[in-house]
Amino acid sequence: MDHxxxxxxxxxxxxxxxxxxxxQIFFFVTFxxxxxxxxxxxxxxxxxxxxxxxxxxxxxFLLGNLSLLDMCLSTVTTxxxxxxxxxxxxxxxxxxxxxxxxxxxxxxxxEMTLLIIMAFDRYVAICKPLHYRTIMSHKLLNRFVILSWxxxxxxxxxxxxxxxxxxxxxxxxxxxxxxxxxxxxxLACVETYTLELFVIADSGLLSFICFILLxxxxxxxxxxxxxxxxxxxxxxxxxxxxxxxxxxxxFGPCIFIYGWPFSGFASNKTLAVFYTVITxxxxxxxxxxxxxKMQGAMRKLWFQSC
Numbered sequence: 001m002d003h004x005x006x007x008x009x010x011x012x013x014x015x016x017x018x019x020x021x022x023x024q025i026f027f028f029v030t031f032x033x034x035x036x037x038x039x040x041x042x043x044x045x046x047x048x049x050x051x052x053x054x055x056x057x058x059x060x061f062l063l064g065n066l067s068l069l070d071m072c073l074s075t076v077t078t079x080x081x082x083x084x085x086x087x088x089x090x091x092x093x094x095x096x097x098x099x100x101x102x103x104x105x106x107x108x109x110x111e112m113t114l115l116i117i118m119a120f121d122r123y124v125a126i127c128k129p130l131h132y133r134t135i136m137s138h139k140l141l142n143r144f145v146i147l148s149w150x151x152x153x154x155x156x157x158x159x160x161x162x163x164x165x166x167x168x169x170x171x172x173x174x175x176x177x178x179x180x181x182x183x184x185x186x187l188a189c190v191e192t193y194t195l196e197l198f199v200i201a202d203s204g205l206l207s208f209i210c211f212i213l214l215x216x217x218x219x220x221x222x223x224x225x226x227x228x229x230x231x232x233x234x235x236x237x238x239x240x241x242x243x244x245x246x247x248x249x250x251f252g253p254c255i256f257i258y259g260w261p262f263s264g265f266a267s268n269k270t271l272a273v274f275y276t277v278i279t280x281x282x283x284x285x286x287x288x289x290x291x292x293k294m295q296g297a298m299r300k301l302w303f304q305s306c
Contacts, residue, residue: 009168012097012184014090016081016177017269028085034281035078041284042067044298052297058136059125060294062118063287065145069114070280073107076100077178077276084177094168097179102160105181105203108254110152112210115247117144119217122243127224159202162195177272204255211251218244242286249279
């Protein structure tokens with residue numbers, strides 16, 4: 001492969017949100033508040049699930065782990081994006097960029113797997129309620145969580161091992177709020193067509209397939225419940241609606257960013273913000289506002305601490 005001409009790149013420039021100073025201040029305040037709420041909300045869920053005996057069930061155990069992944073995913077990108085809003089030079093070192101991409105795909109891949117596990121948990125709870133506790137044992141739950149981290153690690157390593165040794169020279173401008181794999185690959189001074197196809201297959205196609213499988217699984221659950229009893233359909237739909245919303249919020253931006261990674265979608269900063277900033281905040285809001293048991297446990301924990 002022929003190298004492009006240019007000097008060796010040691011850092012990347014993140015364009016982020018450029019505009020008037022007043023607009024930068026507005027973004028800084030807004031994203032700071034959102035990130036703060038994300039961290040506090042997800043920590044509150046993890047503490048409540050851990051401390052409250054009423055929430056020691058498989059669903060809440062998985063929800064606590066989802067909150068951990070959401071908080072980690074947001075922390076990888078959001079603090080850097082916030083500080084860059086007030087910085088004159090929005091730069092990130094080469095290895096800082098690689099580290100950011102590594103952890104983004106680690107937590108993203110783990111969360112993708114965990115959402116599938118949560119769908120399986122809902123299937124067993126609704127369709128096989130008498131065997132729920134037996135099937136979703138503590139040992140199986142621990143294995144599921146470990147599996148999600150392993151798959152996340154394999155997912156990120158399969159891409160980063162091919163990206164970390166790419167030579168970068170000349171252009172070092174990333175038109176996004178963080179180092180995103182498709183855009184960084186385009187800056188390499190070698191032909192990357194094969195790697196681009198691999199990213200589409202590894203991230204984009206995988207996200208799309210998982211999303212379709214999750215929607216199919218939820219449809220199967222609803223059809224099964226409807227066939228058994230008409231009264232249980234509304235209850236099942238109420239239980240699954242929060243999961244369906246979370247799945248759509250997570251996989252929607254992923255599919256657009258990584259399913260068509262080298263088109264205009266990849267540089268869409270709105271999708272990037274939605275994926276890394278908004279979604280990690282929406283998950284605790286959706287699960288707490290729609291879950292009376294979680295709200296009751298949080299109120300009890302608050303009164304005990306006062």
